Amino acid sequence: MVRPSRPSCFLATLSSTLLLLSSASTHDCNPTASQCTRSFLKSISSLYITAQSLGESSAFITSLLSPAGNLTNPGSNLTWTNSGPYANITAPSFLYKENEIVLSPTSANSTLSVPIKIDFHRSAHDTRRCASFTELIAASNPGHPYVIHTRMEFSPSTLQPVMIESVVTDEGDWLFNATGTLSLARQEDWPIIPLNSSARNSYEEIQALGDAYFNRFGNANVTVPWGPPCIRIEGGLPARGNLTASGECIQEWPSTIIVPWRRYVVDEEVGVVDMFVGFPGLDRSQGETPMPDSHVFRVEAGRIKYLHTASSCVEKECGLNGTFFGSEEGMGQRSVGKRSVRRGKAWRLGKW
Numbered sequence: 001m002v003r004p005s006r007p008s009c010f011l012a013t014l015s016s017t018l019l020l021l022s023s024a025s026t027h028d029c030n031p032t033a034s035q036c037t038r039s040f041l042k043s044i045s046s047l048y049i050t051a052q053s054l055g056e057s058s059a060f061i062t063s064l065l066s067p068a069g070n071l072t073n074p075g076s077n078l079t080w081t082n083s084g085p086y087a088n089i090t091a092p093s094f095l096y097k098e099n100e101i102v103l104s105p106t107s108a109n110s111t112l113s114v115p116i117k118i119d120f121h122r123s124a125h126d127t128r129r130c131a132s133f134t135e136l137i138a139a140s141n142p143g144h145p146y147v148i149h150t151r152m153e154f155s156p157s158t159l160q161p162v163m164i165e166s167v168v169t170d171e172g173d174w175l176f177n178a179t180g181t182l183s184l185a186r187q188e189d190w191p192i193i194p195l196n197s198s199a200r201n202s203y204e205e206i207q208a209l210g211d212a213y214f215n216r217f218g219n220a221n222v223t224v225p226w227g228p229p230c231i232r233i234e235g236g237l238p239a240r241g242n243l244t245a246s247g248e249c250i251q252e253w254p255s256t257i258i259v260p261w262r263r264y265v266v267d268e269e270v271g272v273v274d275m276f277v278g279f280p281g282l283d284r285s286q287g288e289t290p291m292p293d294s295h296v297f298r299v300e301a302g303r304i305k306y307l308h309t310a311s312s313c314v315e316k317e318c319g320l321n322g323t324f325f326g327s328e329e330g331m332g333q334r335s336v337g338k339r340s341v342r343r344g345k346a347w348r349l350g351k352w
């Protein structure tokens with residue numbers, strides 16, 4: 001099947017506002033190109049950020065499907081029909097999920113339909129998996145701060161969306177504090193790592209680091225290479241480990257938690273692996289049911305440099321009944337050498 005490459009072609013169908021504000025490029029409408037390129041993924045993530053800031057879910061989704069994409073069943077699962085010049089595009093139903101709940105991206109209930117003032121964003125692009133990752137921090141959004149991690153996956157042959165999923169966190173989610181997340185994130189630098197730089201790692205190496213991190217939760221023998229500054233942004237709080245004289249970051253870990261449902265976005269250019277996972281035991285009210293969770297890692301020279309987590313609770317504060325921030329350990333103002341956030345949580349959960 002011959003399909004126009006997306007960047008310029010799909011932009012033609014956006015609403016004028018979205019089009020006006022979109023920074024996606026408009027070159028490259030080459031009818032023979034159908035590969036999943038970095039520029040395709042970058043244009044999509046840039047468009048996503050614009051669409052979310054405007055709450056233009058319909059324009060965004062329509063543009064992803066095809067110029068003739070047509071949402072006929074905005075119910076819990078989507079069915080699309082196409083007509084016009086692109087009638088032969090068999091647009092599959094794709095899944096749109098927020099915190100593991102399938103819903104219509106264009107319904108009023110979808111976060112994509114709500115305009116959100118975005119203070120900070122960062123994206124990564126994985127041409128091998130034809131997937132993108134975007135972190136959105138909205139601390140100054142009037143009345144409703146958010147931190148959102150979104151993973152979008154496309155068919156490499158048709159460039160049709162296969163899955164768009166987000167961990168949408170707000171008040172009451174795991175250590176949620178968008179102001180804290182924003183101020184911590186702004187202190188970090190995640191530049192492109194040049195091909196000839198010794199800090200650059202391969203796709204496999206970067207993914208393996210993310211896996212090692214999660215494997216360590218269930219196996220004390222796993223080593224997780226981790227360098228300075230030895231802090232992970234957990235929700236909105238800085239969870240610090242101990243930095244040894246040789247520059248190794250020592251964190252505290254449980255050893256009994258098997259972390260399932262791993263979905264990756266790996267980008268060697270920026271040394272990023274994001275993993276959407278299910279995190280068992282996070283929400284006390286949910287038993288061992290894995291909770292929606294995303295961890296994004298910045299890897300340099302084979303070690304974790306930065307890490308941000310977004311974890312969704314079912315019950316407010318994951319069922320911890322107001323003991324979330326205030327504790328004997330002073331979780332809201334932890335400093336080096338103090339009990340880590342996860343340890344604090346585990347200690348309360350009585351399982352780590």
Ligand SMILES: *[C@@H]1O[C@H](CO)[C@@H](O)[C@H](O)[C@H]1NC(C)=O
Binds near residue numbers: 071072
């Ligand atoms: C979408 O498809 C339906 C059924 O084919 C049609 O009635 C409707 O006019 C179409 N809407 C748009 C905006 O093209």
Ligand SMILES: *[C@@H]1O[C@H](CO)[C@@H](O)[C@H](O)[C@H]1NC(C)=O
Binds near residue numbers: 076077102
């Ligand atoms: C939606 O589609 C998914 C995947 O095919 C399926 O597992 C799920 O049961 C469907 N949900 C509804 C409400 O139809």
Ligand SMILES: *[C@@H]1O[C@H](CO)[C@@H](O)[C@H](O)[C@H]1NC(C)=O
Binds near residue numbers: 084
């Ligand atoms: C659809 O595909 C068939 C077979 O490849 C072709 O004959 C037909 O012209 C196509 N229709 C459109 C609208 O492109």
Ligand SMILES: *[C@@H]1O[C@H](CO)[C@@H](O)[C@H](O)[C@H]1NC(C)=O
Binds near residue numbers: 103107109
């Ligand atoms: C939207 O959310 C409301 C309240 O939770 C619910 O009653 C309604 O069924 C939802 N609608 C859709 C389309 O999911």
Ligand SMILES: *[C@@H]1O[C@H](CO)[C@@H](O)[C@H](O)[C@H]1NC(C)=O
Binds near residue numbers: 177179181325332
């Ligand atoms: C959230 O983070 C900000 C900025 O670091 C801090 O001033 C505030 O006390 C934090 N709130 C809570 C509840 O920890």
Ligand SMILES: *[C@@H]1O[C@H](CO)[C@@H](O)[C@H](O)[C@H]1NC(C)=O
Binds near residue numbers: 194197
């Ligand atoms: C890497 O390549 C750039 C551009 O070719 C060059 O300027 C730089 O000196 C090189 N760096 C190393 C560490 O080789």
Ligand SMILES: *[C@@H]1O[C@H](CO)[C@@H](O)[C@H](O)[C@H]1NC(C)=O
Binds near residue numbers: 219
């Ligand atoms: C960890 O290593 C020890 C010592 O080699 C071994 O006895 C134990 O079985 C290992 N545990 C796991 C979970 O692999």
Ligand SMILES: *[C@@H]1O[C@H](CO)[C@@H](O)[C@H](O)[C@H]1NC(C)=O
Binds near residue numbers: 241242250252337
């Ligand atoms: C960090 O160092 C402090 C003080 O030496 C110690 O009490 C604590 O157990 C260390 N934590 C880890 C994770 O090694």
Ligand SMILES: *[C@@H]1O[C@H](CO)[C@@H](O)[C@H](O)[C@H]1NC(C)=O
Binds near residue numbers: 320
């Ligand atoms: C939180 O409150 C609920 C309802 O009162 C109770 O069932 C649950 O055990 C409490 N959880 C904790 C961690 O105290």
